[in-house]
Amino acid sequence: MDILLIIVMLVLGLVGSFFSGLLGIGGAIVSFPLLLFVPSALGVAHFTGQEVSSISMFQVFFASLAGVMAYLKNGKNQPAVIHKKLVVYMGSGILFGSLAGGLVSGYLDGNVINIIYGVLAIIAVVLMLIPSKAKEDGLAGQEITFNRTFAVVISFLVGIVSGIVGAGGAFILIPVMLTVLKIPTRITIATSLAIVFISAIGGVAGKLTTADIPWEATLFTVIGSLIGAPLGSWLSAKMNVKYLRYALIILIALTAVKVWMSIL
Template sequence: MDMLNIIAMLLIGVFGGFISGLVGIGGAIIIYPAILLLPSLLGAPVYSAYIASGLTSSQVFFSTLSGSFKARKKAEFSPKLVMNMGGGMVIGSIFGAMLANLFNATFINTIYIIIALVALLLMFIKVKSVSQEVRFKPVLLILVGFVIGVVSGIVGAGGAFIIIPVLLVLFKLPMNTVVTNSIVIAFISSIGAFIIKFIQGYIPIESAIFLIIGSMLFAPIGLKVGSRVPDIVQKSIVSILIAIAIIQLVF
């Protein structure tokens, strides 16, 4: 493998892992274009869109896995929240993937843009957080996770960034609680995509290994830093990432 590609994969993995831990998302909306663009900027061989998608799924899977181990040790971690919403997302994403063939690309992108815009608007709604996790209704968590999963499955992209504004506004959770649990939910929702891409042969091991190393090393660091970063900073980062996702689809 070309040394420049190794450097590119390590850099992308480090950045993606850190962002995953910092704000509790998989980071695919940043990692995917980075894999397509960074190697060429360094003068290294470029990856196809299919391979970039596969490598992205591996980065998201392992960075959220690494961050999840750290998140489970935190006081804010809620197994009930994770299993209900995560379970709903997995089922929804499978259903959404099956529906995807019924729609054309323009319709799919339009739906995703609308959902992303709603998520972005939710980030600017000020809601007083509560900490009574016992108020959660499992059925509502599953239904919300299912809807997010369906959208994610239809568009073929991660929906983890949608989880954050939903948990902040709909369930009125503190930012630290949201970040801690959303990264575990993101891990659960990433399992299917990673397995499918691996079976399809879109994850070259020699490239993925360096991407994964960087991600797994820096996701826990990002999570630790995130617990000390003001809520407004974390919300700003999430808002920027959502805006980037919208811009990618529009242009």
């Protein structure tokens, strides 16, 4: 394997997973276009969309796992914490929902899937712009109250849509947790990463049944992910919550623009 390709894949894995740990997303929003265009532009590799999808799914899996481990390692003295009950309820909902969405996607036209993705991205931006009534900072041991039935139902619906469009679902899950469930920003970011990890388990299992996995490129992307995600998680715990929220809004807005440009 060419040394330049190894370096490129390490860097791309690091960049995508850094944003994963920083903002509580799976990282595919960042890594997918990078993996698709950067290696080709540099002339080191030409991955197909299917191959990029496979690399990205493994990157999301290991980046979210590394990010979760970093948050757990922070301990109770750190402001960014994972809410275990939210992970159990919303994680189970999004897992079953994504499996159902994956089955439904096979019967939908590609343009319909893109439109669904685009509409959801706009809804996510609108939700992020609505002022949250929840406390911005969440501390370890802080009691968080939420409607368990609603949390399961909404995460199941998000899972269906994420399964249809082939995304982790964090771009819509995070605004729902912040605005609808009124979960504090720091707890939302840390917890959503754990939920994305659960969602990615099914995605990786599905990819393993296909032959479109460039294993060497995937390996070095994953290695980069294991470095970048803990760095992003560490910085997220240090950053002002206001700036984290702005960063989320910008990232989700860019996603909406990208999707609608491809549709129109």
